Amino acid sequence: MKVLLDLQYLNVASTGIKTYMMELAKAARKYPHPLIEWIFTHEPETQAADKTYKSAHSKVQKLNYHLDYFRWKEFQLPDLIKKHKPDVLICADFVSPAASLPCRRLTVIHDAFFWQMPKNYSKWWRKYFTSLIRKGLKEKTEIITTSEYSRNSLLEHLGDSFPISVVYQAPKGLKAPADPTFLAKNRLTTQDYFLHIGTFDKRKNLPLLVKAYAEFLAKSSSDKKLVLAGGPGESKQMNDLPAVENLVRECGLEGKVLLPGYITDGEIKALYQGALGYIFPSENEGFGIPILEAFGFGVPVIHSDQQALLEVAGGAGLSFETGNQADLTEKLILLESKTELRSRLTQLGKIRSKDFSAQHFIEAYYQIILSSTPAP
Structure with a gap:
């Protein structure tokens, strides 16, 4: 055939x-x-x-x-x-x-x-x-x-x-070796940042993530950073990058929220390997590849309770109510403060990733x- x-x-x-x-x-x-x-x-x-x-x-x-x-x-x-x-x-x-x-x-x-x-x-x-x-x-x-x-x-x-x-x-097979210099160039160290990788499409809800992260810093006194890697949305109507950049300035988060733009496979690999947690606040997805990528690297995931993400995560992620900033903030605090939770999510994620x-x-x-x- x-x-x-x-x-x-x-x-x-x-x-x-x-x-x-x-x-x-x-x-x-x-x-x-x-x-x-x-x-x-x-x-x-x-x-x-x-x-x-x-x-x-x-x-x-x-x-x-x-x-x-x-x-x-x-x-x-x-x-x-x-x-x-x-x-x-x-x-x-x-x-x-x-x-x-x-x-x-x-x-x-x-x-x-x-x-x-x-x-x-x-x-x-x-x-x-x-x-x-x-x-x-x-x-x-x-x-x-x-x-x-x-x-x-x-x-x-x-x-x-x-x-x-x-x-x-x-998920994408990242064959390139991790770039050992990328974290250092961006003043990042292992386990000191939350991560999101993807375009700044409006449906990704990244302004919500920035607001929740600002509230997380205020409530927890944490020094964890937030890395939002990727390029602008695919069209003017879809692009939320300007909104995110404005929020970073308004909230005084320069140096805390990093926007490295498009990155190579080696840089993606380095970011996954060093992340404390992967955050996926999207309001609508057909699948959710980054969840599986993070699971494969042993990174705990916080994701919205949008139906496709719940389906893909299969209970191995920590979900929050879609669009609910306060709930996302609480989940960020929980993930950072509970070592046992991170360990459990890491184990569940590795098991779940084998199904894909x-x-x-x-x-x-x-x-x-x-x-x-x-x-x-």
């Missing part, structure tokens, strides 16, 4: 979708199946390194990218299908070709944010992109999503015309690919 994996979107993908596509491709190669022949549209590492459209800021550059993406999905990818004659096409970036195809389609729709949070997107762009998604849902299409929470959300917004299966993904391996990830795909009847 031939399976064609569409990896074109790696030339602009960031954070979660990039991790998903890269880890799926790696797992397919690391754990081959005797009945399946994989065909990649692009070499993963090469496509991910292509910077042609990564710095697209002007309207003309963005338009050129969208035209290139449309060309790929509607003309070049169908031509590849004619050439390779796959039995199954996997599109891991929400969109499958609108053209009729002779093969099964597995389309990965990671979450329902476009429908749940329309205010976070440009009205025109959102309408265009959701139209592309819907036009690709045709014929022998099966939807793959990342959690039961996402599945229920998609059923609410897309209906049940196409079967939707949940496949738990694997690369092998489990690809085996779930194999089960769907080899099934003669789509999942209910």
